[in-house]
Amino acid sequence: MYPVATKRCNCCPSYMLLHICICLLVVGLSSGMTPPRPGDIASHTATAIPREEKKPPPPKSANKGRHEVDFIINSGKPMARSLQEDEEEVQQSIQTVLVVSADGHPDHFPTVQAAVDAVPMWNYLRWIIYIKSGTYVGTVFIPEGKDYITLLGEGADSTVLTFNRKACDKRPDGTKFTILDCPSVIVEASYFTAKDITFENSSPKPADLDYDSQAPAIRISGDNCAFYNCNFLGWQDTLYADQGKHYYVGCHIEGNVDFILGYARAVFESCTIYSRGEGFITAQSRWCKDDCPGTADSAFVILRSNVTGYRLAEYNSTGTGLTYLGRPWREFAKVVFIDTTMGEHIAPEGWVDWLTDTGPLFSHNSVYFAEFGSTGPGANASARADWSHQLSDEEAEAYRDVTGFLEADTWLEAPPSLEDLMKANLLQDESWGRAVALEGHNSKKFPPRRWKNLSAKDQTTP
Numbered sequence: 001m002y003p004v005a006t007k008r009c010n011c012c013p014s015y016m017l018l019h020i021c022i023c024l025l026v027v028g029l030s031s032g033m034t035p036p037r038p039g040d041i042a043s044h045t046a047t048a049i050p051r052e053e054k055k056p057p058p059p060k061s062a063n064k065g066r067h068e069v070d071f072i073i074n075s076g077k078p079m080a081r082s083l084q085e086d087e088e089e090v091q092q093s094i095q096t097v098l099v100v101s102a103d104g105h106p107d108h109f110p111t112v113q114a115a116v117d118a119v120p121m122w123n124y125l126r127w128i129i130y131i132k133s134g135t136y137v138g139t140v141f142i143p144e145g146k147d148y149i150t151l152l153g154e155g156a157d158s159t160v161l162t163f164n165r166k167a168c169d170k171r172p173d174g175t176k177f178t179i180l181d182c183p184s185v186i187v188e189a190s191y192f193t194a195k196d197i198t199f200e201n202s203s204p205k206p207a208d209l210d211y212d213s214q215a216p217a218i219r220i221s222g223d224n225c226a227f228y229n230c231n232f233l234g235w236q237d238t239l240y241a242d243q244g245k246h247y248y249v250g251c252h253i254e255g256n257v258d259f260i261l262g263y264a265r266a267v268f269e270s271c272t273i274y275s276r277g278e279g280f281i282t283a284q285s286r287w288c289k290d291d292c293p294g295t296a297d298s299a300f301v302i303l304r305s306n307v308t309g310y311r312l313a314e315y316n317s318t319g320t321g322l323t324y325l326g327r328p329w330r331e332f333a334k335v336v337f338i339d340t341t342m343g344e345h346i347a348p349e350g351w352v353d354w355l356t357d358t359g360p361l362f363s364h365n366s367v368y369f370a371e372f373g374s375t376g377p378g379a380n381a382s383a384r385a386d387w388s389h390q391l392s393d394e395e396a397e398a399y400r401d402v403t404g405f406l407e408a409d410t411w412l413e414a415p416p417s418l419e420d421l422m423k424a425n426l427l428q429d430e431s432w433g434r435a436v437a438l439e440g441h442n443s444k445k446f447p448p449r450r451w452k453n454l455s456a457k458d459q460t461t462p
């Protein structure tokens with residue numbers, strides 16, 4: 001019998017108030033001015049931009065002069081993610097490069113948060129926050145409305161954003177954090193991308209059967225977000241793909257319990273999914289069957305990935321010693337593994353119920369867990385839960401079409417590489433990035449989506 005899961009932390013209403021306060025305090029900077037410097041931030045904090053004053057969306061630009069980027073691994077249909085052909089176009093699509101470093105350089109921001117604070121609200125040009133190698137200890141919060149931010153590191157193993165807060169740790173006022181506000185990094189903005197960065201929650205491993213120590217490295221609640229070559233490190237609930245459409249490619253995701261969780265419509269392509277100990281890989285939380293507000297087709301698709309982790313022979317903790325592909329956090333949880341290698345640590349049943357003291361919480365008919373093309377020692381389908389699905393090659397095809405599945409042709413593009421920024425003269429070593437400030441030109445803006453209601457509902461615990 002599998003251990004009974006205890007209840008999760010509830011969403012705390014005071015978190016919402018905190019969030020609103022932060023939004024109201026956020027700085028506005030008009031486009032066309034020189035880039036903000038670290039010391040400038042304080043002088044701008046007095047001006048809050050009310051929501052009504054946000055700029056009208058500029059017309060959508062045509063995809064001219066674009067080409068496929070080699071970095072993209074997807075071997076399915078051609079994708080829209082691409083970089084501009086020449087320097088001029090790179091400049092036109094990027095507003096500003098801000099540099100973060102830990103080396104005390106006067107032109108660099110000392111923390112990622114300080115750089116984020118300098119990006120204007122309701123921005124619609126891409127801002128690159130270039131984070132030099134180093135371990136940055138602290139939280140980062142990117143609020144809704146600070147769209148089009150890219151965090152670009154110097155390498156996933158050398159640029160590390162880390163903190164160590166758990167849900168159920170105490171805030172200074174004595175109340176408890178929740179899974180919503182304890183992550184090391186929180187992204188509520190849309191069109192966010194990150195490349196070559198480690199996101200970590202360094203809280204220690206929870207005790208066996210302690211299911212109340214959620215410690216996400218990141219929560220992403222924005223729409224149309226993409227992660228390239230990033231590491232996500234933690235134990236329980238490492239990668240909280242809360243809501244919106246997300247694409248993760250070439251990433252390394254580590255944890256033990258429910259370490260890819262949430263309600264997003266997300267594709268994880270060519271990723272390494274590494275179990276640090278027994279538990280559950282996914283805890284998907286699709287909570288309505290049709291007409292889901294916010295994210296219709298909420299589902300996790302793990303595509304052409306490597307599900308690996310601890311060696312069974314060395315496993316000497318209590319419990320079953322096995323890891324499940326997933327358990328349903330919500331009634332209509334949907335997870336599909338396509339063309340993926342699975343290690344010996346995967347339980348033969350593959351999938352397991354969300355258990356409570358009174359039995360399984362959800363019906364096998366409402367939950368949808370499926371596989372196609374699994375290989376490796378954990379792939380044997382003969383003992384899989386009889387309520388899970390083995391797809392046909394034709395059925396799997398819909399999930400291999402990443403562009404179609406994520407409606408990505410309207411939003412997905414690769415973040416510029418360091419080399420591109422240098423070439424376009426946007427970044428010189430040891431120097432401050434310079435603004436190109438071509439107002440409204442060649443930028444994309446789609447209507448913002450409102451998630452607040454959904455978040456609150458989604459966090460109601462079973």
Ligand SMILES: *[C@@H]1O[C@H](CO)[C@@H](O)[C@H](O)[C@H]1NC(C)=O
Binds near residue numbers: 306307341
């Ligand atoms: C999966 O990852 C493990 C651990 O890093 C590695 O030993 C193995 O070769 C990988 N398998 C594939 C198919 O890439």
Ligand SMILES: *[C@@H]1O[C@H](CO)[C@@H](O)[C@H](O)[C@H]1NC(C)=O
Binds near residue numbers: 310311314315316317
């Ligand atoms: C097994 O126990 C040994 C000794 O306590 C420890 O060093 C090792 O990391 C454990 N292995 C696992 C997979 O937990």
Ligand SMILES: *[C@@H]1O[C@H](CO)[C@@H](O)[C@H](O)[C@H]1NC(C)=O
Binds near residue numbers: 348381382383
């Ligand atoms: C798959 O598992 C079944 C029993 O669960 C076993 O009889 C069969 O030999 C296994 N197949 C492979 C290829 O390991």
Ligand SMILES: *[C@@H]1O[C@H](CO)[C@@H](O)[C@H](O)[C@H]1NC(C)=O
Binds near residue numbers: 450451452453
């Ligand atoms: C919140 O939900 C209610 C009822 O579903 C809806 O009428 C309202 O528009 C929503 N508000 C926002 C901000 O999404």
